[in-house]
Amino acid sequence: MAGIYIHIPFCKQACFYCDFHFSTNMVIKNEMVDAICKEIEIQKDYLKGEVVESVYFGGGTPSLLDPNQIQKILSTLNEFHTISNTSEITFEANPDDIKPEKLKILYDLGINRLSVGIQSFNEEILKWMNRAHNSAEAFQSLEWIKESDFSNYSLDLIYGIPIASHEIWAEDLRRLVAFEPPHISSYCLTIEPNTVFGRWQQKGKLDEASEDYAAEQFQYLTAYLKKHNYEHYEVSNFAKKGFRSQHNSSYWQQKAYLGLGPSAHSFNGINRQFNINNNAKYLRAIKLGQLPAEMDILNNEDRINEYIMTSLRTIEGCSLDYLSQEHDYDLMKNAKPQIQQWIGLKLCTLQNNYLKLTTKGRLLADKLASDLFVVN
The missing domain is CATH 3.20.20.70 (Aldolase class I)
Incomplete structure (x- = not known):
């Protein structure tokens, strides 16, 4: 879907x-x-x-x-x-x-x-x-x-x-x-x-x-x-x-979506596309049958980082099993001290292998997620 x-x-x-x-x-x-x-x-x-x-x-x-x-x-x-x-x-x-x-x-x-x-x-x-x-x-x-x-x-x-x-x-x-x-x-x-x-x-x-x-x-x-x-x-x-x-x-949830119109973004699991954010240039390209977009091909590290960023924003949280099974990545192995510190500060919880932010942690969602990113 x-x-x-x-x-x-x-x-x-x-x-x-x-x-x-x-x-x-x-x-x-x-x-x-x-x-x-x-x-x-x-x-x-x-x-x-x-x-x-x-x-x-x-x-x-x-x-x-x-x-x-x-x-x-x-x-x-x-x-x-x-x-x-x-x-x-x-x-x-x-x-x-x-x-x-x-x-x-x-x-x-x-x-x-x-x-x-x-x-x-x-x-x-x-x-x-x-x-x-x-x-x-x-x-x-x-x-x-x-x-x-x-x-x-x-x-x-x-x-x-x-x-x-x-x-x-x-x-x-x-x-x-x-x-x-x-x-x-x-x-x-x-x-x-x-x-x-x-x-x-x-x-x-x-x-x-x-x-x-x-x-x-x-x-x-x-x-x-x-x-x-x-x-x-x-x-x-x-x-x-x-x-x-x-x-x-x-x-x-990392589902595919198509973005249409100037400045719209698209994602299909493999790449991201970014339409130009200029109406005149968008119209000229489309009239020529061209897609006025740049494309980023996502590697495994990009997909890991995107999953961490988006999943931590949700009530379900970040599944450590998903990262292991889909991306062969062990989050606890790579960020255990950081996560334990956050748990101690009541910024997050770890339940059934799901890392979830508390209300206090959600104030810092983007910052906490970026601290867990894999460096390309």
Whole structure:
């Protein structure tokens, strides 16, 4: 089973924290959709005939697409791939794009899961981040979703915002959970160099929240959602029973996926491909029937490191047996002192040959994983 990710590189305006690839030039939307459909044909053999169990429209802002453009992409996918009857088809949307009629159209097209970027309900914070929606639109969009046919959806919140107090963070969480969403994703605000916030930071106009401050909000997040019966199944993801994200889980489980559109990544177990993150160059190459992508062939050490990185982020943890059987690698033999130290510091546990991070350890997930990497 495999997944397909489709990157829609358009936004109404630039959020000040975002370093994803996008453009505010909507003139080329039709041309871009045609190119993505052409890429589907060019890449038809990448997944080697595997059945597709998840499709994810991300971006950018997929909710800026017209119904006929969405339909064209879905029809082309079905022409060149076998999409499972039980596949999860997720569509990212901004609150300001959500209207009852739009929800009905998406559902009728076959979209069965939404991912909505709330980020905060606080008006001051939304303006500070330059979000396209306001607080009233955030609340209204969730009311409309609750009244729609969508029973599966995810809501995003950002924590570790330097201008947001712990009280504001607690209130955002309370408001979000009041809607009883099946799935919640929450990410710590990071200041990336090539963003407005990054430039503010370079000029001394913005300081990132301290690690301790962000950690306190993360700990409050995990405790609060646990109390409300959400399973913390991945560092940044929480779900009610039966509502884990199939698509994102495929990344952490090392399943193959095809990425379409400018800046999209693909993985088939053997190599990784990275599409160019330039709309004009992407369009020119696709028109010539060329794939504008770079490829990395993964060796055994790369695959070991990727498994360690992704598995440690999940509730299941890193299987030492899997590393031994699939990659002939003995993690305990190579990192026993490090792992024992972490167990002593209550950063992880070792149960039934699975190395699992504790809530405390999840704060340092990427750092701990990188410390276990095999050096090529």
